[in-house]
Amino acid sequence: METVKRLESLSVFRSLPHAALRELAHRCEEVAFGAREVVMEQGGDSDIALLLIEGRLEVSVETSGIPHHIAVIEPGEVVGESALYTIATPRNATVMANKDSRCLVLRPGDIQGLVHNPALAALEVQILGSLTRRIRRTNTEIQTAWKEEQAAPAALTFDEEPLTMRKRLRRIFKGRVKE
Amino acid sequence: MNAVLIEVARKLLGELNVAQGEPEHLAQALAQGSMGSIEGEQVLCREGDPSDRLFVLLEGTVDVLRNDRQGNPRLITVVNGPALIGHMGLIDRSPRSATCVTRDDTVAVTVTIDLAAFDKLMRQADEAGSAWRHLLLASLIRQLGNTNQTVSALVSGMDERQAAERTAPIPKRVRRPKAPIGEDDVQMLAAILQGWSASGPR
Numbered sequence: 001m002e003t004v005k006r007l008e009s010l011s012v013f014r015s016l017p018h019a020a021l022r023e024l025a026h027r028c029e030e031v032a033f034g035a036r037e038v039v040m041e042q043g044g045d046s047d048i049a050l051l052l053i054e055g056r057l058e059v060s061v062e063t064s065g066i067p068h069h070i071a072v073i074e075p076g077e078v079v080g081e082s083a084l085y086t087i088a089t090p091r092n093a094t095v096m097a098n099k100d101s102r103c104l105v106l107r108p109g110d111i112q113g114l115v116h117n118p119a120l121a122a123l124e125v126q127i128l129g130s131l132t133r134r135i136r137r138t139n140t141e142i143q144t145a146w147k148e149e150q151a152a153p154a155a156l157t158f159d160e161e162p163l164t165m166r167k168r169l170r171r172i173f174k175g176r177v178k179e
Numbered sequence: 180m181n182a183v184l185i186e187v188a189r190k191l192l193g194e195l196n197v198a199q200g201e202p203e204h205l206a207q208a209l210a211q212g213s214m215g216s217i218e219g220e221q222v223l224c225r226e227g228d229p230s231d232r233l234f235v236l237l238e239g240t241v242d243v244l245r246n247d248r249q250g251n252p253r254l255i256t257v258v259n260g261p262a263l264i265g266h267m268g269l270i271d272r273s274p275r276s277a278t279c280v281t282r283d284d285t286v287a288v289t290v291t292i293d294l295a296a297f298d299k300l301m302r303q304a305d306e307a308g309s310a311w312r313h314l315l316l317a318s319l320i321r322q323l324g325n326t327n328q329t330v331s332a333l334v335s336g337m338d339e340r341q342a343a344e345r346t347a348p349i350p351k352r353v354r355r356p357k358a359p360i361g362e363d364d365v366q367m368l369a370a371i372l373q374g375w376s377a378s379g380p381r
Binding site: 081084089092093108115118125127131 | 304
């Protein structure tokens with residue numbers, strides 16, 4: 001019942017039938033994480049997703065040992081959705097609880113079993129909106145990064161040929177990317 | 180159920196590594212759009228216009244263009260079927276961020292799904308609605324993964340450069356300064372990385 005009440009408080013599930021939320025809560029396990037606890041690890045197995053129902057999560061991507069903050073997850077949002085909707089790939093980000101948090105565990109079998117549940121349909125629409133916002137926001141970050149690069153002292157090259165945009169893109173994606 | 184649509188659905192599910200969804204169910208969703216073929220060059224959508232439909236490109240090739248600051252169209256990327264075009268605009272109701280034009284040397288076969296049909300499918304709590312949403316989800320998950328990796332690579336490059344500048348001696352050779360990055364280049368890069376193709380990582 002507590003879980004159903006928490007689900008009812010989320011905007012994604014407002015005006016949905018109580019029975020739909022009850023089925024969701026009954027089917028899916030609720031888990032708790034303490035502050036700074038790692039919820040998902042980059043490179044780890046991708047077998048579940050989590051619906052955050054209380055608290056806050058942080059998403060970061062590590063490159064060359066340096067974590068880069070990517071996103072903050074608020075209640076009503078899902079992390080690890082790739083485990084549900086794409087064929088298994090390793091986690092591409094690390095997720096950590098920013099503070100004490102509670103999540104609903106979503107497994108691929110749950111998605112199949114809840115196909116007629118309007119709460120799942122509403123959640124999937126919400127995930128689509130969230131993914132779209134994150135893609136657009138990340139693209140803005142890329143533009144910001146480029147502008148900062150432009151503002152930094154001009155890098156020099158030994159190459160006497162003009163540095164065309166194509167060469168610059170090649171250098172960015174092949175010369176700087178660590179495998 | 181149209182056997183062609185079922186086969187197209189099977190290809191789409193395979194192309195995007197969709198974990199859940201049967202071709203028959205996705206074909207039911209696609210059947211809510213209108214199928215057609217386009218010979219020659221035709222504008223599917225124009226930059227800045229309201230997003231009122233999406234296109235499932237079954238076959239053919241589409242050029243994606245964006246206007247530079249002078250208003251001249253520049254080719255951003257090329258999309259080959261099977262692929263989704265214009266879906267993000269319907270999800271977040273934003274205007275078209277690029278112009279999409281079918282190539283004049285190919286025949287493009289598309290399923291066009293208008294806003295009303297899109298909204299209906301998004302709410303449908305059944306197998307067809309579920310398969311449709313899963314297709315969109317897999318497409319966006321791939322785009323986000325590619326974009327996040329690019330952000331990390333770019334920032335990593337900057338971190339390394341900044342670290343190198345702190346520790347490396349100033350070279351004695353006179354070097355040629357690189358050309359500054361223009362705003363148009365930045366916009367083009369962002370558009371490329373926004374991911375217009377549903378087929379394969381960049």
